[in-house]
Amino acid sequence: MQIWTDLDQVADGPRAVVTIGNFDGMHMGHKRVVGACVERASRQGLRSVACTFDPHPRKVHDPDSGMELINPLRDRLDAMAATGLDATLVIHYDQSVYTLSAEEFVRRYLVQALHAAEVVVGEDFRFGRDSSGDVNTLRELGRQLDFDVVMVTDIEAPEGRRWSSSWVRDLLADGDVTGAARVLGHLHRIRGTVEHGHKRGRTLGFPTANLATGIEGVIPADGVYAGWLVRRVPGTEANEFLPAAISVGTNPQFGGTVRTVEAHVLGRSDLDLYGEQVAVTFVARIRGMEKFDSVDALLARMDDDLRKTAAVLGVGVSSRVDPDSVTAGTGGASARC
Structure with missing residues (x-):
């Protein structure tokens, strides 16, 4: 998997199926979304690309929250590479990113840089300044800018809880590393x-x-x-x-x-x-x-x-x-x- 940390590093190539997220811990829900991106790209002969953020947006907007990342960036990238992604763009999350409107973000990263043919996201996907954009916003921009949007529905564990990074943190706080491994998938x-x-x-x-x-x-x-x-x-x-x-x-x-x-x-x-x-x-x-x-x-x-x-x-x-x-x-x- 290629790793890009700047837009200037993005290699020219065919259009891409792109997914976006923080992917902290790369748990089973994340793997479902990223896996859909990889599978759809393979079926269409396109490249599969993920966008993730470093530092985590919450650590930028709420530095006193005490939130710890489940894993460091290198482990997150290792887990993403294991899904079969062709490339990941690590976006440095700072004011130049979080002040972009939803449309500006899509144009700069998804259209101009990555040439997205499809964008695969989860149900709770939010983006743009003040998290103003959601899946419906993305679909409307896709109609204007020539890409399709695929929403992957949430999956739940047998006990009915949604797979999430917060669940992993709760399990680790209880010392239940076996349960955390089940949610993470590793x-x-x-x-x-x-x-x-x-x-x-x-x-x-x-x-x-x-x-x-x-x-x-x-x-x-x-x-x-x-x-x-x-x-x-x-x-x-x-x-x-x-x-x-x-x-x-x-x-x-x-x-x-x-x-x-x-x-x-x-x-x-x-x-x-x-x-x-x-x-x-x-x-x-x-x-x-x-x-x-x-x-x-x-x-x-x-x-x-x-x-x-x-x-x-x-x-x-x-x-x-x-x-x-x-x-x-x-x-x-x-x-x-």
């Missing part, structure tokens, strides 16, 4: 750079990769999760998925105050990930965050967490590692892998 993940922590985990036999600042994506509720730590294999373009028990919270056992994400890769003491950008993918919640009567009680529960994590991920059971074998930050020969 596992939820966050990204960040591995930082130095208090290094308590390594002394207990549970060395962790710590993410604390600059985390991209919505962090689920405090608790322990089964999932994967995903990192780029040094010197390659390949990714490796490492089975991990993931702790989210402030570490109440030791009086912590900073909320962190700590991923312990099962059975590994030789990883030195400091400074690396990694992704943490959540598969299932093992338990909520607890404070135990003693460190021994904590260790017993963490041993159980490792067994449950291995069972969820379908990998071999691993026990605590020997603290003396941990090489992270030591400069040892096996420190990078």
Whole structure:
């Protein structure tokens, strides 16, 4: 999939079937709309193009809302590419965009830049200054400017709720990463750079990769999760998925105050990930965050967490590692892998 971040980058080509949206999280409802765009373009021999916005319009118009993007832009684009789109235009959302009238927006982006033959949108699509345009506005402009409009109706989950980004955020706030994955159609993940922590985990036999600042994506509720730590294999373009028990919270056992994400890769003491950008993918919640009567009680529960994590991920059971074998930050020969 080609990615354009400026109108000057848009490649000449045939007319296009275009879809437009924020696509935060690229959940099942988004995939239905984008999939319709791809299918209709393929059937007509046209190219399929999506338009999305960065930053998210709500973060521009209501910066104090505290809204977090479900995933960073790179993950959104990865999910969009997986649908088979030919290209995505990332529109930098600022005053030059949100002050455009509905007609000005359509002429500049859909007609002049992308040569739209069809535009595919969802039922709740709004556009133009003060969100003045809707599907009916788009249809009227299509009649004037020679493109058709296809509206994809909303789909609902079996329980009757509409697939939506807000639903995903609600599920993550409850720690229901399994439910969030069902709405998304893929596992939820966050990204960040591995930082130095208090290094308590390594002394207990549970060395962790710590993410604390600059985390991209919505962090689920405090608790322990089964999932994967995903990192780029040094010197390659390949990714490796490492089975991990993931702790989210402030570490109440030791009086912590900073909320962190700590991923312990099962059975590994030789990883030195400091400074690396990694992704943490959540598969299932093992338990909520607890404070135990003693460190021994904590260790017993963490041993159980490792067994449950291995069972969820379908990998071999691993026990605590020997603290003396941990090489992270030591400069040892096996420190990078």
